[in-house]
Amino acid sequence: MVETAPLWSVLVLPVVLAALALGAASLDAVLAARTAGRAPVRAAMAEPLREVARLLVQQRRTTLAPDAVLWRLGGASVLVAAVLAAMVIPLGRHAVSDLAVGVVWFNAMEVIVWAALWLAGWGANSAYPLIGGYRFLAQALAYELPHMIALITAALGAGSLRVGQLVAAQADLWFVVWMPAAFAVYLVSALAMSFWEPFDQPVQEDVAGGVTAELAGADRLVFVAGRYLLLTTAAAFAVPLFLGGGHGPLLPPWLWSLVKTAAVLGVLVWSRRRLPTIRMDRFEEVAWVVLLPLALVQLLAAALVVLVR
Amino acid sequence: MDLTTVLLRQLRPRPLVVAGPGATRSRLAVERALRAWGWAPAATPAGADLLVVCKPVGPVMAAVAERLWRQVPNPRARVDVGGEPDTVAAALRAAHARLRDAAGQRADALERRHAPVQLDGQGHGQPDGHGQPDGHGHAHGGPGQDHGMGHGMGHGMGHGMGHEMGHGMGVVAGLPTARRAADRDGLMLDRLHVPLGPVLPDWPGGLVLRASLQGDVVQEAEVEVLDLAGAEHARSGGEGEVAFWDEPWLRALAGAPVTAGDAARRRAAAQLDSLGRLLGVAGWADAALAARRLRDDLLAGEAAAGVAGRFERLARRLRRSRTLRWLTRGLGILPPRDAAADGIGGPVLRAGGDWDVTSRWLRWLDEVGASLEVLGGAAADRRLDPGDETDGPRGPLAPGGPPSAALLRALPGLVVGAELSAARLIVASLDPDPDELAGAHAASVAHG
Numbered sequence: 132m133v134e135t136a137p138l139w140s141v142l143v144l145p146v147v148l149a150a151l152a153l154g155a156a157s158l159d160a161v162l163a164a165r166t167a168g169r170a171p172v173r174a175a176m177a178e179p180l181r182e183v184a185r186l187l188v189q190q191r192r193t194t195l196a197p198d199a200v201l202w203r204l205g206g207a208s209v210l211v212a213a214v215l216a217a218m219v220i221p222l223g224r225h226a227v228s229d230l231a232v233g234v235v236w237f238n239a240m241e242v243i244v245w246a247a248l249w250l251a252g253w254g255a256n257s258a259y260p261l262i263g264g265y266r267f268l269a270q271a272l273a274y275e276l277p278h279m280i281a282l283i284t285a286a287l288g289a290g291s292l293r294v295g296q297l298v299a300a301q302a303d304l305w306f307v308v309w310m311p312a313a314f315a316v317y318l319v320s321a322l323a324m325s326f327w328e329p330f331d332q333p334v335q336e337d338v339a340g341g342v343t344a345e346l347a348g349a350d351r352l353v354f355v356a357g358r359y360l361l362l363t364t365a366a367a368f369a370v371p372l373f374l375g376g377g378h379g380p381l382l383p384p385w386l387w388s389l390v391k392t393a394a395v396l397g398v399l400v401w402s403r404r405r406l407p408t409i410r411m412d413r414f415e416e417v418a419w420v421v422l423l424p425l426a427l428v429q430l431l432a433a434a435l436v437v438l439v440r
Numbered sequence: 441m442d443l444t445t446v447l448l449r450q451l452r453p454r455p456l457v458v459a460g461p462g463a464t465r466s467r468l469a470v471e472r473a474l475r476a477w478g479w480a481p482a483a484t485p486a487g488a489d490l491l492v493v494c495k496p497v498g499p500v501m502a503a504v505a506e507r508l509w510r511q512v513p514n515p516r517a518r519v520d521v522g523g524e525p526d527t528v529a530a531a532l533r534a535a536h537a538r539l540r541d542a543a544g545q546r547a548d549a550l551e552r553r554h555a556p557v558q559l560d561g562q563g564h565g566q567p568d569g570h571g572q573p574d575g576h577g578h579a580h581g582g583p584g585q586d587h588g589m590g591h592g593m594g595h596g597m598g599h600g601m602g603h604e605m606g607h608g609m610g611v612v613a614g615l616p617t618a619r620r621a622a623d624r625d626g627l628m629l630d631r632l633h634v635p636l637g638p639v640l641p642d643w644p645g646g647l648v649l650r651a652s653l654q655g656d657v658v659q660e661a662e663v664e665v666l667d668l669a670g671a672e673h674a675r676s677g678g679e680g681e682v683a684f685w686d687e688p689w690l691r692a693l694a695g696a697p698v699t700a701g702d703a704a705r706r707r708a709a710a711q712l713d714s715l716g717r718l719l720g721v722a723g724w725a726d727a728a729l730a731a732r733r734l735r736d737d738l739l740a741g742e743a744a745a746g747v748a749g750r751f752e753r754l755a756r757r758l759r760r761s762r763t764l765r766w767l768t769r770g771l772g773i774l775p776p777r778d779a780a781a782d783g784i785g786g787p788v789l790r791a792g793g794d795w796d797v798t799s800r801w802l803r804w805l806d807e808v809g810a811s812l813e814v815l816g817g818a819a820a821d822r823r824l825d826p827g828d829e830t831d832g833p834r835g836p837l838a839p840g841g842p843p844s845a846a847l848l849r850a851l852p853g854l855v856v857g858a859e860l861s862a863a864r865l866i867v868a869s870l871d872p873d874p875d876e877l878a879g880a881h882a883a884s885v886a887h888g
Contacts, residue, residue: 166726180450188451189515336483336641337641337864407727407761412862
């Protein structure tokens with residue numbers, strides 16, 4: 132039921148993503164205002180836009196002997212990777228491109244973030260960003276394999292790597308029902324790949340903001356916006372993977388896609404407030420001893436269901 | 441009206457707060473105002489547009505602030521604030537107005553452009569072997585050689601490493617490249633010298649922990665508190681005050697009438713402040729914010745009944761958090777025998793459990809709860825007995841040195857071998873108070 136949209140949809144995609152990301156940022160600001168005891172809490176909704184204004188007028192800066200090309204390239208790549216990955220995500224019946232290898236495309240684009248964070252951390256020629264950069268590599272080592280297996284599980288259920296086929300296969304029953312563990316693993320890895328709390332070690336305050344420590348002005352804006360877009364993309368891809376895509380009663384498919392995406396995004400944003408930062412020296416073991424076997428067992432179970440069905 | 445002016449009007453400042461030894465009262469007033477207005481603090485000068493320097497400022501911290509100020513990108517404003525809540529709010533508002541003044545900001549930006557080139561923000565990690573001849577040179581170099589580093593940690597780079605300088609190393613942009621040394625597993629790895637502090641988020645202001653890192657494992661560490669002499673000097677000039685968190689006990693020792701309730705209130709607030717820092721370092725901003733709100737309400741004089749319920753909710757949430765226990769377990773183990781040998785008292789010595797970071801934050805929760813009970817109880821108006829009740833937030837305030845001096849003695853041994861994030865948690869779980877070292881304690885006790 133998913134088809135490739137006309138070319139102009141390339142222009143619509145970033146707008147939709149940005150709107151969702153802005154909503155996520157507003158929700159986050161509102162939740163923070165509530166904890167801080169600031170009233171009215173509603174006033175916090177405009178915070179993200181004010182921050183954008185602040186960063187737009189702020190001057191960029193440099194450090195002593197940076198690797199400027201890699202530094203800027205790394206900072207911008209997060210945003211680019213997020214938008215490129217989102218190209219295969221259908222909004223209702225239409226995706227910018229319903230590639231035959233859509234799931235692989237998403238995975239490939241999202242792996243660009245590995246390079247992006249490392250380059251952005253390395254390029255500044257400064258200790259804290261460097262530490263942030265290699266913290267992300269350790270994190271990637273923990274989440275990437277369980278993440279890929281979760282993606283494969285969904286693809287296996289549909290017998291296709293085409294995202295449109297995944298959605299079509301969930302017309303009767305959403306994958307989340309018979310692949311709950313894969314869904315859970317996907318959500319955890321979505322948080323980790325967008326280095327969102329509680330997996331924010333690469334940009335954590337304990338190393339003065341890590342990769343972001345030396346960023347100012349437009350550079351910081353591009354990086355921070357990229358992180359929000361990445362979180363949005365990761366949340367949006369959960370919908371065709373596990374939550375039935377545009378399927379649902381009454382509402383049109385595109386609206387179902389948006390509602391489901393907003394719901395997943397809301398949960399991811401909210402989760403930030405519930406947990407302290409999970410350090411990789413502790414989590415690495417959990418990822419390899421618990422998450423990876425769990426994802427494999429889920430894959431096996433899904434394979435048996437497909438065989439028997 | 442041009443676009444810059446329009447955008448500047450919308451600007452909500454991001455302050456970088458600099459508070460050295462002796463500036464706790466000002467810091468608390470600033471943090472309270474920032475929280476009330478929703479001005480999220482910045483972690484580095486790059487992320488800031490407003491530099492808030494808490495008074496009193498000693499000469500070394502003043503130099504640190506100056507170096508940070510050079511690294512704040514335009515538009516920018518700087519404000520030095522004292523401890524009175526009213527004046528703090530007014531000063532911050534005035535700085536906000538300067539920040540929004542497009543003409544003034546343009547003039548500042550032009551002036552900076554015509555000034556000699558300043559390449560700053562560098563030197564978070566001075567590579568091994570980069571020795572300053574003067575070791576702890578606080579004022580090295582002019583513009584262009586400001587290796588002053590993002591967070592005002594430019595002091596004494598390359599301490600003790602000067603002898604290695606310049607022997608067949610690569611040099612990039614005037615800085616030597618990293619030297620290698622054997623790590624704990626016998627591998628030859630690059631070694632970076634990263635001074636933590638004196639200005640970092642959730643860090644005791646003015647404390648510098650000079651760490652040698654390989655990967656992110658701390659191989660060597662030494663601690664220093666900046667500006668002790670400066671703070672003492674300020675005091676002799678009459679503007680000084682005793683260490684804020686120890687004030688009730690020190691006043692009681694000096695013979696002033698202090699109630700048990702006031703002491704309990706101060707102790708609870710101090711330990712909530714420490715708890716807020718630990719939670720901040722642990723990356724749990726939400727819980728840290730809740731702890732700081734309680735701290736501010738207590739200091740503003742709210743009755744125990746108004747705080748106790750909210751504190752219980754926070755304490756329950758933290759005690760139930762298996763994740764937080766798991767993340768802080770086994771870090772910085774300090775058995776009571778070793779603690780006593782270093783002269784440590786207070787919650788660290790009473791921690792119990794596994795004597796690790798987890799035990800210490802659990803102990804804070806217990807002690808804050810107990811303090812709130814005293815505050816709400818019938819005995820709150822009783823006069824504090826200075827001969828018997830000397831137990832401040834960090835330990836007994838008796839002759840023999842301030843509690844934080846003992847904590848600092850134990851600190852280097854605890855962080856060596858720890859990963860950087862663990863090292864920061866260990867520092868936060870001891871939370872030494874630079875104010876205590878600034879001479880006030882010793883002087884007051886002697887007087888008492």
